[in-house]
Amino acid sequence: MAARLRMQISSLRQLFICLIALLIMPFESTRADDSATSSPIAIVVHKDTAVENLSLADLRSIFLADQQFWQNRKRIILLVRAPQSDERDFVLNKIYEMSEMQFRKYWIAKMFRAEVPRGPKIVFSTDMTLELVIAIPGSISFIRAHDVTDDVKLVRVDGKLPSEAGYPLQ
């Protein structure tokens, strides 16, 4: 009898935790989004990539896969955030100058024309972006400037860092 009572209490406790978690989740993500959207977008590459600065035109060329190799002939691996992220929306608007629909069509056409062997690799969080940029030589991606760590290389855009006035990806 006592064991059964203990099990019911345990079950109720689990249920309570789940409900609290469900209630908290949206607030947590909203709070995180608020702080994230105020930070500029930083372009990060694998540490060994021999690039310090890219013009916005260079960046567009890389993100459009018109340029697929770095100077040292290492293939560029583009990592792009999955839909529904502020970072992706920003990059589509600022670098691609495309809507979500146009972006999807662009890459389908690019692959269909055999111009690229593979599409961009899709990443689902800032942590995933960082870990893959660290792990994949030749990779390039974008994250909020305040999320940049020492494990990746921050690239100047048009000669400017995200913290500097006139940075194009503000």
Add this chain to the structure above:
Amino acid sequence: MPEYNKQGPGGLAVVAKSRYYSGASYPFGVLTATQEAMKLSALTQIVVLLCTCMGLASTSFAQSSESTNLTDLSAPEFRLMGFGDISYISQDGSDKDGFVIGQAVMHLSASLGESLSVFGEFSATGKDSEYSFEVERLLVKYDFSDTYKLSAGRYHTPIGYWNSAFHHGTWLQTTISRPEMLKFGSKLVPIHFVGVLLEGSVPISDFGLTYKAGLGNGRHANIARSGDAGDINGDKAWMVQLNSRPRNMFGLDFGLGFYSDEVSPELSPDVKEYTVSAYAAWTKESPEIIFEYLHSKHELTTDSSVSGDVDAWYAQFAYRLKGKYEQWKPYARLEYQDIDDADPLLGAEGLNYEAGILGVRWDFNPYAALKAEYRNEEFGSSGRENNFRLQISFVLAKL
């Protein structure tokens, strides 16, 4: 260093110690919790299950969008895409109005390491009493750098814009059908080409120059086809194309091309063929402008005084509406082609053509579009005719 491996039904899985899935929606830990929850009361199990479903739903794309090891680029990676369309065609004075199954197209791309890739495009086209299957493209390509990419196989001939830009993907093109001069089975342009192709970018300033240079079999004795099983006359076709996408005018694409071949038609004498093509396209969709012009000269190999010219062009204008009407894209196209009666290759084919086309495209789904089109056209000198077409086209792809 994180670990990656293949796990689970969706393909990609990440070893649980990874921090990829931030927040409560990370699914793999929840799965373990679900197993624990099996011991709990029925009500608790339902709630936990709901939590799990929410987590899985938010990351289902993650599991299905990539099916390979993420960091090992030498591992083969395959991708399948499909295109298809179904049309309804109503034509002046025709008693054959009805539905038409368009081409069903499968596209396969495989990355066999960092620089080697294989592309295949296969189609099934409905005929009167059967389907015809075709290997539209099959090529193996090695990328040395951005400047040098060498491939061999069967291509869509890099003449002009449309033939390379849209291939068999009806969904990709704004309109229901291709311009008449570039339609599948066209005799005006060698649509396909079997051989080798060198292509790449020319790193000069901000012109965004790219080039293509090819050598191949040229046309078959049936001049609408390429010499898939070998060159029929030993005289190779060759082509060059220069394109520019200026970096400071994002969206602009223009180019010039030249194609040369000796054609050996089944029932007539050999003919030298020279084709010059030019195009300009503004590829942003608001507006979208495509203009393409083609001039061919055909002359008998035995008597160059017997010759004829072909002129063909089309101009297409479309505009994707903005804001809440973004799914809508009205369009118009004018087409014209004129072939000299004395042309030794095409003069007797009756290929003169004029058309005016008006239509609208509705992208009601990210992967499908409905198009409605009115066409007023004249083939040869048979008088103008009107027809109306309705088409649903789709792509099977994941991005």
